[in-house]
Amino acid sequence: ADANSEVVLLELTNLSKIGWHNGGGLNFGKDGKLYISTGENSTAPNAQDDTNLLGKLLRINKDGSIPNDNPHFHEFKDHNRAIVALGLRNPFSIAVQRTTGLLYLSEVGANYEQIEGYDTSAAPAFANYGWPGIDGPPRNQTRPEGYRAPVYAYDHGRGEGTALCSGDFYNPAKPGADAFPAEYTGRFFFSDYKGWIKAI
DSSP: OOGGGOOOOOOOOOOOSOOSSOOOOEEEOTTSOEEEEOOOTTOGGGGGOTTSSTTOEEEEOTTSOOOTTSTTTTTSOGGGGGEEEEOOSOEEEEEEOTTTOEEEEEEEOSSEEEEEEEESSSSOOOEEOOTTTOOSSOOSSOOOTTBOOOSEEEEGGGTSOSOEEEEEEOOOSSOOTTOOOGGGTTOEEEEETTTEEEEO
16 A cells, blocks of 8 residues: 555644544445444543544545534534434444445443444435433433434353444345355354354
8 A cells, every 4th residue: 555645634633642442333334324433531521522533423425524414413523513412432343334324333331242234325414323321221221312312232240241242234236146045145243252252
């Protein structure tokens, strides 16, 4: 790679030296926009703070500009207008279903591992996944505006897992002779650091 060819599309909020919950994923949605997930840098309040890009799901154009149909384009400031969802703790990866545009985030919670959903084929809608006030399936907690419950969650404290590392949809364009049986088409396969793979 030619180092001089680098083009900076977006600068994220500066991270502290804590060293945890900094990662995330990149994937293009069915709408052609680039979706970016970010961790909250082990500072839980970041996830609900609309003045930084940490603990968020972001949506930008391919050239790094911010789409003017983002839910809070006119209310948020500067790069924060890229925010389409708040309330993430440590979203390891993003997968987008080729056929539907359904986006799944593999989110590592404090006690629960969670698959969070977002629709990239529809007009962008604001969502709040609840962290730090809600971890896992909602119970009697106060739900923030725009709250969206997990698509799927499991309790790693009961030994069911360690950390939800990654996942992807199985939607082959042209299934070959070695393809999975047809009943697996459309399912989301995900792995846990404990050493297993499951599908929903």
